[in-house]
Amino acid sequence: MTAPSAQAPQLTRRWSKVVVENRTGSYFKLQVLHEYTGEQTNDSGYIDFKPGDSKTIFEKVYFNTGLFTTGVDNWKVHGIRLIEVTPDSKWTKMIVGKYFIDGLPYKSGHGLLAQWKKHTLRAADDGQETVIKVFPTEVQFISPSGRSTTVFGTVGENIIPFSANPQQK
Numbered sequence: 591m592t593a594p595s596a597q598a599p600q601l602t603r604r605w606s607k608v609v610v611e612n613r614t615g616s617y618f619k620l621q622v623l624h625e626y627t628g629e630q631t632n633d634s635g636y637i638d639f640k641p642g643d644s645k646t647i648f649e650k651v652y653f654n655t656g657l658f659t660t661g662v663d664n665w666k667v668h669g670i671r672l673i674e675v676t677p678d679s680k681w682t683k684m685i686v687g688k689y690f691i692d693g694l695p696y697k698s699g700h701g702l703l704a705q706w707k708k709h710t711l712r713a714a715d716d717g718q719e720t721v722i723k724v725f726p727t728e729v730q731f732i733s734p735s736g737r738s739t740t741v742f743g744t745v746g747e748n749i750i751p752f753s754a755n756p757q758q759k
Contacts, residue, residue, distance in 0.1 A: 600657035604716035606733065608648040610667075611723045612639035617672040617690055620724060625706065626653045627661035636670065651720075653711045664706035667722065667729045667742065669696035694744045698729045707731070707740040 612618055618639045624632040634647040653663055672690035699705040711720065712735035720733040729742045 601654050601659055602656050602713070603652060604655055604711070604713065605650040605652050606711050606715045606718055606720045607646060608651055608720050608722065609644060609646050610634075610637075610639070611644045611721060612641060613723050613725045614669075614671075615641050615726065617641065617674070617688075618696075618724070619670040619672065619692070621668040622647055622722060623666040623668075624648065624651045625664045626651070627664070629661075636668075638672075651711075653715075655713045655716075662708050662710045665698070665709055665722070665731060666706055667698040667724060669724065669742070670694070671696060696742055696744055698740045698742050707738070709733070709736075709738045711735065 608622065608624065610620060610622060612620065619636040620634075620639055621636045622632075622634045629652070632648055632651050637645060637647060639645065651663075654661055671693040673693040675689050675691050677689045699707055707729070709720075709731035711733055714735040715733045718734045720731065723730040723732065724742060727742055728739050731738045731740075
């Protein structure tokens with residue numbers, strides 16, 4: 591007697607390669623998080639990108655397709671814009687002969703709390719490349735089955751600090 595499977599009988603396990611392109615025009619450290627509903631999060635860690643760089647960050651992210659699958663692919667892109675400085679600071683990091691320090695943090699999505707961008711991978715994406723293009727103000731997710739976008743900006747850029755409010759005394 592065989593034990594019953596916990597997976598739906600029509601479920602097909604699939605994968606996609608993920609490539610990130612830095613289209614910001616600036617040096618950045620970028621991190622991508624991918625989570626298929628109910629599974630572990632894929633975390634690229636922070637990777638240095640020069641302007642125009644394109645790098646494979648995941649050889650395979652897994653997802654399911656089939657009649658009774660309810661999962662979706664969720665994404666986050668975090669970034670730190672790097673600021674070029676002179677080499678006399680102990681806080682510098684050298685990239686391609688130039689010295690940088692961490693600048694403002696960036697993230698994709700709206701709001702201050704953790705929010706995931708849904709870009710669901712489909713059967714047409716199996717074994718194919720999913721490209722994430724990071725621009726100065728938006729992130730595009732492009733796969734053979736479709737395209738979606740979300741905003742990209744500095745964390746808290748629309749918040750007015752208490753001391754900057756002229757109404758406060």
